[in-house]
Amino acid sequence: MNVLVTGGCGFIGSNLVKYIRRHRPDWKVVNFDKLTYAGNLENLTELEGDPNHVFVRGDVGNKELIEHLVRLHGIEAVMHLAAESHVDRSILGPEVFTVTNVLGTQVLLEACRATGVKRFLMVSTDEVYGSLGPTGSFTETSPLQPSSVYSASKTSADLMALAYEHTFGLDVVVTRCSNNYGRYQFPEKLIPLMVVNALGDKPLPVYGDGGNVRDWLHVEDHCQALLIALEKGRRGEVYNIGGGAERKNIEIVKGILSALSKPETLIKYVKDRPGHDRRYAIDPAKIKAELGWKPAHTFEQGLAETVRWYVDNRPWWERVMSGAYRQYFDTQYKARLDQAAA
Numbered sequence: 342m343n344v345l346v347t348g349g350c351g352f353i354g355s356n357l358v359k360y361i362r363r364h365r366p367d368w369k370v371v372n373f374d375k376l377t378y379a380g381n382l383e384n385l386t387e388l389e390g391d392p393n394h395v396f397v398r399g400d401v402g403n404k405e406l407i408e409h410l411v412r413l414h415g416i417e418a419v420m421h422l423a424a425e426s427h428v429d430r431s432i433l434g435p436e437v438f439t440v441t442n443v444l445g446t447q448v449l450l451e452a453c454r455a456t457g458v459k460r461f462l463m464v465s466t467d468e469v470y471g472s473l474g475p476t477g478s479f480t481e482t483s484p485l486q487p488s489s490v491y492s493a494s495k496t497s498a499d500l501m502a503l504a505y506e507h508t509f510g511l512d513v514v515v516t517r518c519s520n521n522y523g524r525y526q527f528p529e530k531l532i533p534l535m536v537v538n539a540l541g542d543k544p545l546p547v548y549g550d551g552g553n554v555r556d557w558l559h560v561e562d563h564c565q566a567l568l569i570a571l572e573k574g575r576r577g578e579v580y581n582i583g584g585g586a587e588r589k590n591i592e593i594v595k596g597i598l599s600a601l602s603k604p605e606t607l608i609k610y611v612k613d614r615p616g617h618d619r620r621y622a623i624d625p626a627k628i629k630a631e632l633g634w635k636p637a638h639t640f641e642q643g644l645a646e647t648v649r650w651y652v653d654n655r656p657w658w659e660r661v662m663s664g665a666y667r668q669y670f671d672t673q674y675k676a677r678l679d680q681a682a683a
């Protein structure tokens with residue numbers, strides 16, 4: 342099979358491209374990525390010289406280029422991961438979230454329709470369901486109630502993909518996964534940010550009371566689910582993906598400090614994220630029963646392995662945190678700590 346993966350240089354995308362090359366060695370993967378601050382070719386160095394991995398730099402909003410690539414490489418399936426993915430950034434600058442996540446997805450769908458791509462996997466998120474109270478979990482039929490600009494843009498893309506199935510007969514499958522963690526995650530997200538700050542003996546900014554809950558899944562388990570959904574998912578269906586590992590943010594932060602033998606005095610409670618969703622929990626019963634997926638990692642093992650990876654790969658995160666990104670990070674980070682001190 343020839344597959345085009347969008348966003349294949351980001352966190353999940355780069356893990357996915359490598360996962361596919363390992364598990365489907367006869368497939369050709371065309372990795373289509375704009376290389377924003379979050380995209381990094383260094384995540385793929387182990388594929389250097391691999392004739393079945395082709396990288397093309399481009400924007401999902403470029404219909405002509407996508408159509409050209411689909412024809413040139415005989416693309417049969419598209420796995421769509423390219424997105425602006427960070428909730429905090431969607432608060433600081435919403436526009437690019439609409440441009441890439443909403444308009445970009447629509448253009449990509451149109452290019453797939455025009456070229457007769459056989460299957461389109463839309464990688465969506467559990468954030469489309471909004472926030473939960475202390476009990477219950479999201480099923481595929483839970484109401485869609487996104488509350489951040491990021492999640493509203495992802496909900497639009499998710500529904501647009503389903504509309505293309507319904508209206509134009511494009512073969513679409515949608516997945517909605519919970520929070521991922523693992524190697525190569527950009528150090529703006531909770532787990533890697535806390536690890537790199539702790540390693541530098543810097544304060545760890547915990548939003549609000551630290552009681553917000555996320556449902557964590559190892560990125561490799563997500564990749565496995567995406568491959569299964571691509572190959573076996575039923576057309577027009579939505580599949581939730583989650584690992585049943587609900588944790589409060591503060592528990593995670595304390596776990597990271599303990600793994601690194603750093604003191605809890607590094608924890609700094611800062612002003613809450615505006616509109617902060619309180620709790621996510623996903624019910625993955627459908628993908629387990631229908632497609633036979635189950636996660637292989639436990640959260641405690643996965644977190645320990647991830648922390649170790651960041652300890653061992655300091656040059657990687659020091660490089661991705663340099664330059665323009667560093668400027669953004671320092672400004673935001675300093676503002677939060679100043680607010681906490683005020």
Ligand code: NAD
Nearest residue numbers: 348350351352353375376377379380400401423424426521
């Ligand atoms: P990421 O930010 O690490 O990577 C995004 C990638 O998309 C980058 O390589 C970037 O260069 C590329 N990209 C951005 N704009 C582009 C454009 N206009 N054209 C082409 N490429 C572009 O994100 P991630 O955490 O790996 O998430 C990947 C996907 O999975 C996203 O769609 C996200 O919504 C979804 N998702 C993420 C999580 C999570 O916990 N990280 C959970 C569920 C779903």
Ligand code: TDX
Nearest residue numbers: 426427428466468519520529530531546547548553590
């Ligand atoms: O410095 C921080 N302090 C803090 O308390 C950061 C960066 C986060 N947090 C909290 C906010 C959330 O409750 O940690 C939790 C996780 O935050 P993020 O890592 O920013 O992830 P989240 O907002 O939950 O969204 C993620 O999961 C769903 C991904 O970024 C999305 O792309 C995905 O769709």
